[in-house]
Amino acid sequence: MLQIDTWKRVLIWALVVAGLVLAAPNLFYSRVESHNDAVKAIEKSGSTAELEAQAGQWPEWLPSDLVNLGLDLRGGAHLLAEVRVADVYQSRMEALWPDVRDALRGARDEVGTIRLQSSEPGTLRVRISKPDGMARALELVRALAQPVVSLTGAGATDLEVSGEGSDIVVQLSEAERQATDERTMRQSLEIIRRRIDEVGTREPTIQRQGSDRILIQVPGIGSATELKDIIGTTAQLTFQPVVSRTTNPNENAGSGNEVLPSLDEDGVYYVLEQAPVVTGEELVDSQPSFDQNGRPAVTFRFNPSGARKFGDYTAENIGSPFAIVLDDEVISAPVIQSHIAGGSGIITGNFSVEESTNLAVLLRAGALPAGLDFLEERTIGPELGQDSIDAGKLATGVAFAAVLIFMALTYGLFGLFANVALILNIGLIMGILSAIGATLTLPGIAGIVLTVGMAVDANVLIFERIREELKSARGPARAIELGYERALSAIIDANLTTIITAVILYVIGSGPVRGFAITLGLGIVTSVFTAIWVTRLLIVIWFERRRPRTLEI
Structure with missing residues (x-):
C-alpha cells in the first residue's frame, strides 16, 4: 500500500523545518552579522549601550549562524607564503x-x-x-x-x-x-592565526599547503600589503610574577597589577604584576622535551640579558608561581622549584607529548620561527566581490527558474511537487552550510547551481518509472509505489558516483576546489533526501485526500 508511517512523516518534516530555521538568518545577513559582531565585542570588552542596541537587532533565541562569505565574494587579501624551514x-x-x-x-x-x-x-x-x-x-x-x-x-x-x-x-x-619542520609549520600557523585574529577579521582562511607553505586568505582587509604588515608585527609574550589566583574577572588587582584569564582553565583568572620579569624578546628557544622521569615537558632558554634577570628572580622567589603570558592570556603558571641559573628552565606537568609540543609552540609564538617568502599575493576589492555575488545570484536564479518551468510543464502537478522539494532543497543546503560554519565561495555557488540542475534528476527517474508502471494497467497507488521502489537503485548509483567525485575533490583539492566539492556533496545528499522522501510524502498526502482513479504525469 502507498503509505508512510506517522513517525517517518514527523521526522521528515522535522528535518525540513530544522534546515529552514538554520538557513533563515541568511535572509537578514547584515542584521545578523552586526548582532554577532556585537555579541563578540561584549564578551571581549564588556557591554555598552551601543553594543547592546546592536546585539538587539536579532533575537537571542533564534539561530545566528551564517554562511561565511569567502574572499572572492567579500573582497580582501590573499597570500601564499613559503616558510624557510x-x-x-x-x-x-x-x-x-x-x-x-x-x-x-x-x-x-x-x-x-x-x-x-x-x-x-x-x-x-x-x-x-x-x-x-x-x-x-x-x-x-x-x-x-x-x-x-x-x-x-x-x-x-x-x-x-x-x-x-x-x-x-x-x-x-x-x-x-x-x-622540527612539523613544529616550525605548526608554530608559524599559530603565530599567523593569532596575529590575524587580533585585528578582528571575519573568518580568515589559514591553512597549510604541502610541506612548507601556508595559504592565508582574509576577507574584508584592505590589501595584501596590509595583511603582510599584520603578519610581520610582534606578538606580546611576557613572564610576570603571580600575585594571586581567582575566579572573579573583576577582582580588585591593586595598583601596578592586572587580572588576566587563563588560556586552558575556564573561569580561572590570575592577578599579576604588570611589570614583567622578562619578555618574549629575550626568549631564544623553547622545545618539547622529557623530564628526569621520562615524562613530557617543555624547556625554554633566554638570551644573556633575560637569563640574568630570570636567574635573579628565581633565586629570590623559590616556591612562588610565575605566569607565562601570551597576548593577555596566561598560558602557564608553573611554580619555581629552584634557582634557575643560565637562563634555561623546564616546565613539567601532566603533559602528553602532544600537549608539551603545543605548549612549546605557544611559548615561542612571540616570534616567527623562520622567515616567510611570499610566493603569491593579490587583493580583491569589495566591488569585485559584490559583482561576483550579483553574478552568482543571477546564474542561480536563471537556473532555478528554468528548472521550475521545465518540471511544471513536463510533469504537471507532480512537477509542482518536485519544485516544492527543489525550493526546500536549496534551503536545506544553506541551513547545513550555516550550521557547520562553511565558507561560501564563487566555486561554491557554482556547486549550488549544478545541484539545482541535478536535484530534479531523481524526480525525473521516479516520474518516468511511474509512467511505465501506469502503462502496465496497474492502479495509481501501486504505480506510485513501484515507481519509487524501482527507481531507487538508479538514483543511488547515479548520486553515489557524484558523491565519490566530490570527496576526491575535497581531499586532493584546496581552496576554491574544496568550496565547490562541499556544496556539491551537500547538495547531492539533500537532493536525494528531498526527492525520495519529501516529494513522496507530498504525493502520499495528496493521494490520501483526492483518491484519484487515474494519474496524468
Whole structure:
C-alpha cells in the first residue's frame, strides 16, 4: 500500500523545518552579522549601550549562524607564503655552540683548544687541536643529544655527531629535521592565526599547503600589503610574577597589577604584576622535551640579558608561581622549584607529548620561527566581490527558474511537487552550510547551481518509472509505489558516483576546489533526501485526500 508511517512523516518534516530555521538568518545577513559582531565585542570588552542596541537587532533565541562569505565574494587579501624551514636548523646549531664549548672545555687536556669553524648552513663545525682526543670529544658532544619528541621519531636522538680529521661536525638527525619542520609549520600557523585574529577579521582562511607553505586568505582587509604588515608585527609574550589566583574577572588587582584569564582553565583568572620579569624578546628557544622521569615537558632558554634577570628572580622567589603570558592570556603558571641559573628552565606537568609540543609552540609564538617568502599575493576589492555575488545570484536564479518551468510543464502537478522539494532543497543546503560554519565561495555557488540542475534528476527517474508502471494497467497507488521502489537503485548509483567525485575533490583539492566539492556533496545528499522522501510524502498526502482513479504525469 502507498503509505508512510506517522513517525517517518514527523521526522521528515522535522528535518525540513530544522534546515529552514538554520538557513533563515541568511535572509537578514547584515542584521545578523552586526548582532554577532556585537555579541563578540561584549564578551571581549564588556557591554555598552551601543553594543547592546546592536546585539538587539536579532533575537537571542533564534539561530545566528551564517554562511561565511569567502574572499572572492567579500573582497580582501590573499597570500601564499613559503616558510624557510632551513633557517631553524641554522638557529639550532648556533644555539648549540655554547653547550658544545662548555662540554669540551672540561676535557681540554684530552682535546686541546677548541675553535668554532665556518660551515655550511645547518651544520656546526668545531676544530680541536689534539686529533688524538677525537673519540673523547665525540663522546662528550654526543652526550648532549636528546630524544626526538615526536610520534614518528621514537627512539631516535636529535643530533648526528661525526669526526672529519680535526673537526667535529654536528647536524640535526633526519628524524629531528622532520619533527622540527612539523613544529616550525605548526608554530608559524599559530603565530599567523593569532596575529590575524587580533585585528578582528571575519573568518580568515589559514591553512597549510604541502610541506612548507601556508595559504592565508582574509576577507574584508584592505590589501595584501596590509595583511603582510599584520603578519610581520610582534606578538606580546611576557613572564610576570603571580600575585594571586581567582575566579572573579573583576577582582580588585591593586595598583601596578592586572587580572588576566587563563588560556586552558575556564573561569580561572590570575592577578599579576604588570611589570614583567622578562619578555618574549629575550626568549631564544623553547622545545618539547622529557623530564628526569621520562615524562613530557617543555624547556625554554633566554638570551644573556633575560637569563640574568630570570636567574635573579628565581633565586629570590623559590616556591612562588610565575605566569607565562601570551597576548593577555596566561598560558602557564608553573611554580619555581629552584634557582634557575643560565637562563634555561623546564616546565613539567601532566603533559602528553602532544600537549608539551603545543605548549612549546605557544611559548615561542612571540616570534616567527623562520622567515616567510611570499610566493603569491593579490587583493580583491569589495566591488569585485559584490559583482561576483550579483553574478552568482543571477546564474542561480536563471537556473532555478528554468528548472521550475521545465518540471511544471513536463510533469504537471507532480512537477509542482518536485519544485516544492527543489525550493526546500536549496534551503536545506544553506541551513547545513550555516550550521557547520562553511565558507561560501564563487566555486561554491557554482556547486549550488549544478545541484539545482541535478536535484530534479531523481524526480525525473521516479516520474518516468511511474509512467511505465501506469502503462502496465496497474492502479495509481501501486504505480506510485513501484515507481519509487524501482527507481531507487538508479538514483543511488547515479548520486553515489557524484558523491565519490566530490570527496576526491575535497581531499586532493584546496581552496576554491574544496568550496565547490562541499556544496556539491551537500547538495547531492539533500537532493536525494528531498526527492525520495519529501516529494513522496507530498504525493502520499495528496493521494490520501483526492483518491484519484487515474494519474496524468
